[in-house]
Amino acid sequence: MSKTVETQGLPEAGFGPRWNRRRFAAGAALAAGSALAGAQTGWGLGLRAPTVADVAPDYTLEIGEVEWELGPRKKVKTVAYNGQIPGKLLRLKEGTPATIEIVNRLDREEIVHWHGLWIPVDVDGSMEEGSPMITAGGRTLIHYTPRPMGLHWYHTHAMAGRSLNRGLFTGQSGVLLVEARNEPGRYDREQFVVLQDWEPFYAASDDGSLMVHYAAASINGKMMGAGEPVRVKEGERLLLHVLNASATETHWLALGGHEFTVMSMDGSPVATEARVKALRLGPAERITAVVEMNAPGVWVLGEPRKGFRKAGMGAVVEYANRTGKPQEPAAPPLTWDYRAFGHAKPVSYTPDATIPLVFTSRFKGHGALDQWMINGKSYPQTETPVLREGLRHRLVFDNRSMDDHPVHIHRHNFELVLVQGARMSGVRKDVVIVEAGTRVEADLVANNPGNTLFHCHQQDHMDAGFMMLFHYA
Ligand SMILES: [Cu+2]
Secondary structure, eight states, rough: OOOOOOOOOOOBBBOOOOHHHOOOOHHHHOOOHHHHHHHHHHTTTTTTOOOTTTTSSSSEEEEEEEEEEEEETTEEEEEEEEBBBEEEEEEEESSEEEEEEEOOOOSSSSSSEEEOOOOOOHHHTTTTTTTOOOOOEEEEEEEEOOOSSEEEEEEEEOTTTSSSSSOOOOOGGGEEEESSSSOOOSSSEEEEEEEEEEEEEEETTTOOEEEEEEEEEEETTTOOTTTTEEOOOOOEEEEEEEEEEEEEEEEEEEEEEEOEEEEEEEEEEEOOEEEEEEEEEEOOOOEEEEEEEOOOSSEEEEEHHHHHHHHEEEEEEETTTSSSSOOOOOOOOOOOOOOGGGGGSSSSSSSSEEEEEEEEEOOOOTTSOEEETTTTOOOOEEEOEOOTTEEEEEEEEOOOOOSSSEETTTTTOOEEEETEEEEEEEEEEEEEEOOOOEEEEEEOOOOOOOOOEEESSSHHHHHTEEEEEEEEE
């Protein structure tokens, strides 16, 4: 079978002409060491910096305001990269140095985080770790060597606080695919799927505290029916790269008449490629899955929960020469168990250190946001656990609250070793949902020295104290 690799529905930028790379190499050779050091740390306008002629970036991200059409009768005013939602697809090669130019057209500081990459603190994009902010109206060049391979993403790491127009409530997110040097490519078509929620508002939950809800939702920046259909042919293997870019919502994804074979999570290949009827992704989680296109028709790929689908979280998948009303997915059982993708046998190591992390909340009154704590303290008062390079640290996530939390570690990943009371191995992630009232244990090998931020990826939780900084000894 001839292989056609296409990306549909998601604006794609090329990797940049080859001469860019040569010009970069030449520029780097000409530039003094100080210019290279500058490229590591970034600078604002007016500071000494190599010119664009010296270092041609592989990509440019321009942060600016946009009025984005989610659908025929729905526009949102937000902030995005290069005026598009999601941001352009970045493809980098594992181990090949890359240069990214970031231009901030806003009148406030911003910062771009490279979620899933094992890169140094100065380019990671987290002010808590010490990465520099990009000044209002400023420009920065960052330079890093992307690793590991897999499906990652880039997004703002600015706080939102009480505002629902900042941070991840905006359109500041995009997919970053780090390609392996030799990709086997056992698929015929590649499709990126970015889930997002829009028009956030606060509403009181049953217990009186405020929660974020949304009036609209999209896949690849478009509401159900407003985007181009995904066009497939019978017999194809469709590779789906799914990212949940929602600021706060966990989402499910189903495709009527089809199942998913999960290949990797958070960019990391899973030990067991299990088949499931629906995918679950907490905020910031990624799944790469293969779908065998063996049920000709016109189908909806979307949230199996009606409320979210009605809000717009769906896209049409259309087989060649098939027409008609898209068939919605039947409601599959919404159960998820990370253990299905690993080995039932425990890891063969004993950890060198154990770090207990207890998650709790404090009710701050009716009409207020809860405060979040790790080991009884809210950021920036939280403890600063020490990591020792080369050692295996067992993180014990003990969620004693009534919410699920998608917790994320920067600049590293961890292997799940205990979920729902059972030992396991073979699933490596950088975000894991710790369900309400449960414990997850995950082993982190300290292999990337520098400040390392740990936080809940729900914007409203991280801004209300659910953050902690790890240090290296
Ligand atoms: Cu949380």
